[in-house]
Amino acid sequence: MSLRLLVRIVVAAGLTGYILWKSHPSDVLAAARGADWRWIGAAVALVLVDRALMAYRWVTLLCTIPPSGQPPLSEIIRIFFVSTFVGTFLPASVGADAVRAYSTTRLRVRGSDAVASVFMDRMLGVASVLIAAVVGLTLARDLAANGTIVVALAVSAGLCGVTLLVVFSEGAAALASGLVAWLPRGLREPGHQVVAAIGRYKRHHAQLANVLLCSIAVQGLRIVQAYYLGWSLGLTVPLAAYVAFVPLILLVMLLPVTFNGIGTSQAAFVWFFGRAGVASPAAFALSILFVALGVVGNLPGGLLYAFSPRSSPV
Secondary structure, eight states: OOOOHHHHHHHHHHHHOOOOOOOOHHHHHHHHTTTOOHHHHHHHHHHHHHHHHHHHHHHHHHSSSSSGOOOOHHHHHHHHHHHHHHHTTTTTTTTHHHHHHHHTTTTTOOOOHHHHEEEHHHHHHHHHHHHHHHHHHHHSSSGOHHHHHHHHHHHHHHHHHHHHHHHHOOOHHHHHHHTTTTTHHHHHHHHHHHHHHGGGGOOOOOHHHHEEEEEEEEHHHHHEEEEEHHHHTTTTOOOHHHHHHHHHHHHHHTTTTTTTTTTTTHHHHHHHHTTTTHHHHHHHHHHHHHHHHHHHHHHHHHHHHHOOOOOOOO
16 A cells, blocks of 8 residues: 555544544434435435536537547446546545546547546536635635635636636647656656647637536536535525535545545535534534435446446446
8 A cells, every 4th residue: 555545544534533523423423313315315316417417518528539539429428437436436536537538548539638638627627616616705705814715716716727828828838838848758748748639629619618617507516415415414504605615615625635525525514514503413414425425426437337348448
């Protein structure tokens, strides 16, 4: 086991254990035991819709591949769902993205195009979380004074801004290529190819706008999912609180320090919803349901993986 993997396991277990201890396990169990399965079922239905939207936006981002080189749609959909399932067991979403890009190259797609499509999907997803978080801060303005939140939003905005510059600015693309020249020799040529592949999206304005709108819709669905899960636990927190908190929690869960947001999500839910008067045991139970809902959304990929022929890309 690598040191990095061990550190992530320790962080996930340590954070989860500490927050659970502070929230009192018996109280958390009592809060979860009375959950209304009808609201949970509604949340499960919505998570299936958001997975379909996520698959659609990635298919849309394969627009830079010439029609003659487009892989079969069924294989692309399969790769997406299987990679989300595999990503359940990998740090944050980075591992799932790597699996998706690698598997796409096995369908005779150029590696640079595969990496660029996954990268743009990730950046537009981060942009949608950022937009939702900014909207949320207008409802919880006191959070704008929190330094950690401001830094997280600034870093996210910086990453999105740099990506837009590389796509639409020749000068920024040239600068990125210059930075690639500092990479080890074996990575320089692939790096230049990826930068060029990202730049090709400047001819696809409509597709980029489409994917961004779909990504914003996904964030809206996740807010409503959390709201339904809260109702299942008997929480009477207004929807505005979920609009304010959930996008910020999702930013925390994107940190590649644990697996599937375990630990970081518990800390974030307890801290944010505590500001709305939710007791720690109920907030902890909500965080567990939210993470579990994401795992449920990934299960279709597990079924595809289990029943796919060995010759499949993943």
